[in-house]
Amino acid sequence: MLSEITVLFRRLRTWAMIGALALIPVLIAVVVRVSSDGSGSGRGPAFLNSITQNGLFVSLTALTVAIPLFLPLTIGVVAGDTIAGEANLGTLRYLLVAPAGRIRLLLVKYAGAALFCFVATLTVVVTGGIIGALLFPVGPVTLLSGDTVGIAGYFVRLLLLALYVTVSLLGLSAIGLFISTLTTIPVGAMAATAALAAVAQILGALPQLEWLHPWLFTNYWLGFADLLREPIVWTSFADNALLQAGYIAVFGTLAYGRFSTKDILS
């Protein structure tokens, strides 16, 4: 496990992705700062507007921007690479004759991807917090329910938010892991995983497919608003967790079914 984490985080690619994610809040903050000089408010999404009133909102805005595209993309890269990447390098055969054990390898690979989800999300939140504090006034924050919490309280909520988004991405990671067992071409698995995330979101936006929506792994991706109420409403967190657990179970089983008997010919 430790070895898996070291390998993941010794890759330049991993850091490039984390760097790109960190850039999102920075970009948002700088753009808003530059364009909002003077005028107190303007057009634009509600979140973006509130940044200028409170720097702590940068994290939230950045997450909202990152969730539909950037996060799934990076998760797609990491999860799609898990098995296919090793197969492509040929290192998979040496891991297996070591022997790493096929189930154990899958578990470790999945844990690595899950950890990356958390680090990626946290990166957005933390850089957002820092850059927000640097460029904008920081103070007690008004929540969606109208209540006000102090900075400490807000940080707790941000952390919860990061957790929520991490959990949101676990289903996608499991899908990526499964796809990764199907091929020896990592780019294919990465692209397929990221594309699925896009497809799910498009389906989720079609009102004609209402019946399908509760089953989409993307269904609760933007449902973190409940964490910004007082008192916190946990239902969406719980529903999301349950849905993601379902995806993990299904695609984890599929990945196991595929990988445990697969001929390693690369």
Add this chain to the structure above:
Amino acid sequence: MTIRPPEESALPVRTPRVNMASLAIQTHGLTKVFGKQAVVGGIDLAVPSGTVFGFLGPNGSGKTTTIRMLLGLAAASSGEINLLDGVMPRDARAVLPRVGALVEGPAIYPFLSGRANLQRFDAADRHTSPSTRNARVDAALERVGLGHAATKRAHAYSLGMKQRLGIANALLAPRELLILDEPTNGLDPQGTREVRNLIKSLSDDGTTIFVSSHLLAEVEQMCSMVAVMSAGRLVAQGTLDELRSEGIARVRVTTPDHVEARRVLAGLGLDTETHGRDDVVTAELSVPGLLPETVNAALVRADVRVRGFETSGASLEDRFVALTGEGFDVAG
């Protein structure tokens, strides 16, 4: 020793069931089918413990596929595999830690150093001791002559350096069995010799070594036993001497009367071969029961002035070609 001409080999060789403990590798009817093609067609390998066993065969004859099955990387379509004291793939967890392997060349993480690569593979086995890891990794690197390049990123390794790294990976722990698929591929002459010496010294320590190759000269120098694959079948298995003695001996006559000599040899039923030199006549002793001395006597009787007369056993190469066919094209 079972040597059969290729056409007969459609029938699987039945090796006598030897005491299990004395065999490091044993297979029965091991078969792998890809699509419709039997890439490995029911082979019965028997590799005695403690030997250096050469696994020969032309390109595409199924050596690597066999090795993949031995190591549990690919499932056999049918047949049984005993590896050390276990049955593969059922006992992979107990057996594989005692087996070092190089399969189809080395594989590396290009973004890691040579040392970090080995540390990674070592850590993949949950039972290796992390406290001795660094020492074992460095010892393995030292053993293959990569001590100085240990911290270099592996993507900057040359072909031979990667190959050495692959061999080092097989040596991370003391092993009872080494399965090496073309270990000297890409190595320079020094490296090749080092690998030979390495195999010899490991063998002296009691390690069984199963080495696939098509470099016959190398096999002749390293191995005491060999098996020959051809188009997925095992066409021969036994000691090197047995294999060579099964071959057809040759005669080589040096004489100024080469026309007459050819006539005499042809009269004995031999096909003479032409060479660049006019005064040398060679032929395979392909007639059963025909002894070299009989040939010589016939030459002398015919007043052929014999300046030199040599006989030689079949070379491994001759045997190999005889067993696996002349054609250059790989069997599809």
